[in-house]
Amino acid sequence: xxxxxxxxxxxxxxxxxxxxxxxxxxxxxxxxxxxxxxxxxxxxxxxxxxxxxxxxxxxxxxxxxxxxxxxxxxxxxxxxxxxxxxxxxxxxxxxxxxxxxxxxxxxxxxxxxxxxxxxxxxxxxxxxxxxxxxxxxxxxxxxxxxxxxxxxxxxxxxxxxxxxxxxxxxxxxxxxxxxxxxxxxxxxxxxxxxxxxxxxxxxxxxxxxxxxxxxxxxxxxxxxxxxxxxxxxxxxxxxxxxxxxxxxxxxxxxxxxxxxxxxxxxxxxxxxxxxxxxxxxxxxxxxxxxxxx
Numbered sequence: 001x002x003x004x005x006x007x008x009x010x011x012x013x014x015x016x017x018x019x020x021x022x023x024x025x026x027x028x029x030x031x032x033x034x035x036x037x038x039x040x041x042x043x044x045x046x047x048x049x050x051x052x053x054x055x056x057x058x059x060x061x062x063x064x065x066x067x068x069x070x071x072x073x074x075x076x077x078x079x080x081x082x083x084x085x086x087x088x089x090x091x092x093x094x095x096x097x098x099x100x101x102x103x104x105x106x107x108x109x110x111x112x113x114x115x116x117x118x119x120x121x122x123x124x125x126x127x128x129x130x131x132x133x134x135x136x137x138x139x140x141x142x143x144x145x146x147x148x149x150x151x152x153x154x155x156x157x158x159x160x161x162x163x164x165x166x167x168x169x170x171x172x173x174x175x176x177x178x179x180x181x182x183x184x185x186x187x188x189x190x191x192x193x194x195x196x197x198x199x200x201x202x203x204x205x206x207x208x209x210x211x212x213x214x215x216x217x218x219x220x221x222x223x224x225x226x227x228x229x230x231x232x233x234x235x236x237x238x239x240x241x242x243x244x245x246x247x248x249x250x251x252x253x254x255x256x257x258x259x260x261x262x263x264x265x266x267x268x269x270x271x272x273x274x275x276x277x278x279x280x281x282x283x284x285x286x287x288x289x290x291x292x293x
Contacts, residue, residue: 001191002026004057004099006048006090007067009035011148012105015184016065017041023188030057048086049077051093058097063191066090067105071118071150072252079254083121084128091132101197102134103187108142108202108263116257126200137196139186141203142263145281145288146180152281153288156218158250164229165219168236171212173262176204179279186274196273202265206278211259221285233260 003020007013008029020027021040028042030053037043046053048068058064068090070082087104094102110122129136145152159165183203190196209217215228240256243249251259270276286292 001062002028002060003063003065003191004028004030004044004061005065005067006030006086007069007105008037008041009033010067010069011146011150012144012180012183013067015146015180016067016187019181019184019188025188025191028057028061030054048090049081051089054089054093055096058093058099061094061097061099063101063103064090064094064099065103065105065187069105069107069122071255079117079121083118084124087125087128091128091134094134095132100135101191102129102132102136103190104129104136104138106138106140106200108140108204108265109258109261110140114257114261116254116261118254118258135197137190137198138200139183139190139203140200140265141178141183142205142265143175143177144180144183145177145205145284147284147287149180149288152177152218152285153290156214157222157289160215160218160222160224160226163226165215165226167212167215167228167230168259169233170230171210171215173211173259174208174264175211175214175262176208176264176267177281178203178205179277179281179284182276182278185276186270189274193273199269199273201270201273202267203270204265204267206267206280208264209281211262217282217285218289221282221289221291 003025008017028044030044030046032047034043044053044057068086070077106126107122110119112120112123126138143151
């Protein structure tokens with residue numbers, strides 16, 4: 001099958017490409033730049049936000065995997081532009097080209113009224129996909145871990161490297177992180193599984209952790225004994241808005257809102273439809289933290 005992939009140069013996208021190529025699919029990527037993709041991959045220059053290049057890239061595709069997303073807004077990219085309008089453009093191009101199979105990367109917790117514009121726009125994108133008339137499947141992963149991830153490799157490592165490790169509130173917010181390879185496998189398997197059409201799947205890992213347990217796990221893996229300092233929620237609610245004046249705040253309003261909600265779900269439906277190893281976080285954490293190759 002010839003598959004058009006958007007967001008292929010990103011953390012998840014690189015693993016999806018690897019899975020598709022390993023299982024014999026022909027792959028085209030839509031990219032704003034000619035990044036160093038594998039030689040087997042056909043590259044089409046374009047941009048999902050402007051819609052440039054989408055029509056031509058979709059013309060020869062048999063399926064579309066839409067992975068483009070951002071976790072922080074910049075002056076040039078808003079959540080609405082990337083998540084909502086970007087999805088609208090990709091769906092429209094697929095329909096006009098007669099591409100029926102469509103896979104969408106969303107996020108666990110995507111919903112309106114959460115206080116998070118990230119979740120709000122992801123939910124709006126899901127609505128666009130569901131109303132498209134395409135043979136869609138939506139994936140809603142929890143925290144995704146793997147070598148090169150930002151949450152564990154940068155954020156959590158940075159927190160645990162502080163003289164006093166900050167813990168937000170009581171640290172009981174639950175998470176069920178999933179390995180990036182399992183996420184990529186779910187996308188590849190869905191292409192040949194008709195039972196996944198018209199369904200949304202929460203993608204979660206085998207172990208549920210609280211935020212405090214994640215801090216302790218990262219601290220232990222790094223061999224640190226630095227003390228954990230609980231920061232009251234009221235103090236965080238005062239501090240987070242003030243931090244937004246910084247060029248690159250350590251935590252955004254959206255990230256704080258998402259953190260308070262936690263990010264976990266029942267793996268039952270996912271396990272019924274996909275054959276995934278569900279690799280555990282401790283197996284990969286040393287490599288993620290740069291302790292081994």
